[in-house]
Amino acid sequence: KVPNTLPRLIPVARNNDDTRRTYRFIWLEDLIAHNLSRLFPGYEIRQTAGFRITRNADLEIEADEASDLLEAIEATVRRRRFGFxxxxxxxxxMSTPIRELLIQNLDIAEEGMFESSSPLGLSGLMSLMSLDRPDLKDPPYMPVIHPRFRQIDTRQEIFDVIKQGDVLLHHPYDSFIPVVDFLRAAARDPQVIAIKQTLYxxxxxxxxxxxxxxxxENGKxxxxxxxxxxxxxxxxxxxxxxxLEREGVHVIYGFMSLKTHSKICLVVRREADNIRRYVHLSTGNYNAITANIYTDLGLFTSKPxxxxxxxDLFNLLxxxxxxxDYKKFLVAPITLRSRFAELIEREINWAKKxxxxxxxxKMNALIDPAFIKQLYRxxxxxxxxxLFVxxxxxxxxxxxxxxDNINVVSLVGRFLEHTxxxxxxxxGKPDIYLGSADLMPRNLDRRIETLFPIEDPELKQQLIEILNIVAADEANARILRADGSYVRVASSTEDTxxxxxxxxxxNRAKNR
Structure with missing residues (x-):
């Protein structure tokens, strides 16, 4: 086995007279193959060839056998490296006899074997990003603090900003820092009573x-x-x-049969007139690293x-x-599927009139059979x-x-499209929902998911502008054709x- 503790790409020294910024590497497995006689002295090396196996990574937990979910998952993760x-x-x-030997010993069907003339597994190429070659990389981009949060000086002010009206952040163009500041302010504000948070x-x-x-630590x-x-x-x-448990946080592991995929934070704060609840909802994870490379939308609101x-959602969890029943949220697997179907049916009725x-x-995946059939209707x-899928x-x-009334476009660019x-x-009176769910059976039936409406007229208009800009993309877009193939969008401005x-x-975020 090629050790995963060593770099996959081994740098080769450059000539002293090479003044260009060139870099040369060899694959670790090639280095090993050319030195097998040192690893196995006294043996005749007749043949070398690489192979790579992929094991089943699904966690199979029997509900009736798992009295402690954490212990059960720990045990299952340990067994993952022995998965079939x-x-x-x-x-x-690789010669045919060696292939047959591997198929037999790994207990895999012949159709499960694939041949490759390329290096096996390309994740090691990520190390090339560390090279000093800015000419081969995108220009650096620094996410911008949303204008509503730029003048905050005290802990209370972030709550005052949210109380004045909903705020929509578009990551990674808008910085994730206000989300972290929101939680830090809640942690330090003596008026905050409770914080509830999902972590995926x-x-x-x-x-x-x-x-x-x-x-x-501060007694919340x-x-x-x-x-x-x-x-x-x-x-x-x-x-x-x-x-978190060691620090005294009340940790919930969720349901045995359902993954909790909702992205939500609730802060309960004591104020002069009453108890007010502040909520952050998002299409993406509470991860400060991926917030710089995934496109996501997050909403701050204090609407009752x-x-x-x-x-109610945290009480469910x-x-x-x-x-x-929920006043505003669509929650899977409770209300989301049925209400979403009603909203599509409403558009069908408008068309019939x-x-x-x-x-x-705009989503990451569309494979739910029921919704595909309804979209055909x-x-x-x-x-x-x-559909932006x-x-x-x-x-x-x-x-x-x-x-024939459906267009499907896939967007793949510098940032991972995740909204x-x-x-x-x-x-003409649009309803717009954001949330954590794609139109997949697992999201709709086997996960706790949340879609939430955007009600503020200005924020609705902002989302419509986002969709219009996405629809105009010619650089990252590929159109899905009826035969299942994708073709690049034709450019209307090839000269520019x-x-x-x-x-x-x-550009819009930097100039706002």
Whole structure:
């Protein structure tokens, strides 16, 4: 096995007369292959070829066997490296007898073996980012503090800003710092009574977790739902859960059968007139690192209905509520699927009346069969539908008499497109929802997810502008065709360069 403690790319010394900024590397496995006689002295080396195995990474936890979810997941994570093999990738140079030997010993079907003439596994190429070659990289971008938060001097002022009106942050163009400052202010403000927080992928050295621990040290009531089943973040989240528990935070692990994927923070504060609840909701994780490279939207609000829904949601997560109706939120697996279907059906009815009917959805994936069928029905009724689906899409657009009113575009650019925006035209009085859920069975039926409406007219207009800018993208966009292939968007300004929505958002944030 090639050791994962060593760099995958080994630098080769340059000639002294090489004044250019050139770098040369060899793959670690090639270095090993050329020195096998040293590793196995006295043996005849007849053949060398690399192979790579992929193991099943799903966590299978039997509900009736797991009295302690944390212990059960710890044990399951330890067993992951022994999971059954689901794929074998071999070098093209590997002989048939060796291939057959691997198939037999790894207990994998022949169709599970793939041949590659490229290096096996390319994650090691990430190390090239550390090279001093700015000419090969995007210009650095520093996220900008949202104007509403630029003049804050005291802890109380951040709550005053939110109380004056909802604030929408568009990451990474808007900085994630106000989110961290919000939690730090809550931790230090003597008027704050309680903080409740969901954590799905917090990352390393998390300032969010630090703020929660500081709040507990200052005597606040702090609850954190740490989702232990976040794939490939299980070990990190187990560590955070134990750390938070040691600091006295009330840690909830969620449900055995449901992942908690909602992104929400609730701060309860004592004020002169009453108890006020401040809420932050997001399409992305509370992770200060990925907030600089993922596009997401986050909302600050102190609206009573949002605060009430947030309280009810946390009561559900802690097992103290079986509430099935919410004032504003759409919560999976309770209300989200049914209400979302009603909203699409409403557009179909507008179209049947001869009125303008439009749907604009931006998400990461679309594979839910029921919603795909409903979107086909909407297209047949005359509903104009624009879908921005970065990843897998099970819907085929542009099929006559089925989906000819549907356009599907995938955006892949410098930043990972992660926002979920759902626009329903509603006869010219649009409803717009943001949230954590894609249109996938796992999001709708097997996770705790939250979609929330944007009600402020200015923020609605901001989201409509975001969707319009995304729709105009020519640099990062690929159009899905009826045959399932993707084609690059044609440029309307080839002489001046393709319009790049992400660059436009960066420029707007810097000039705001």
């Amino acid at each position: 093999v689901v794929r074998l990738t071999v070098a093209k140079t 992928r917090a990352g390393k050295n998390s300032p969010v977790v630090d703020a929660l621990m500081e709040a507990r 009531q702090v609850s954190a739902l740490v989702e232990l089943k976040a794939r490939f973040d299980e070990e990190s989240n187990i560590g955070w859960a134990k750390t 209905e949002f605060g009430a829904d947030a309280s 802690t097992g103290y509520s079986k509430k099935t 001869g009125q303008e009917a439009k749907l604009i959805f 909407a297209s047949q009724a005359g509903v104009k539908t624009d 970065r990843g897998v899409c099970g819907l085929r657009p542009g099929i006559p008499n089925l989906s 979920r925006i759902y626009y329903f035209h509603n006869g 360069g393709r319009f790049n929505s992400q660059e436009e958002f960066m």
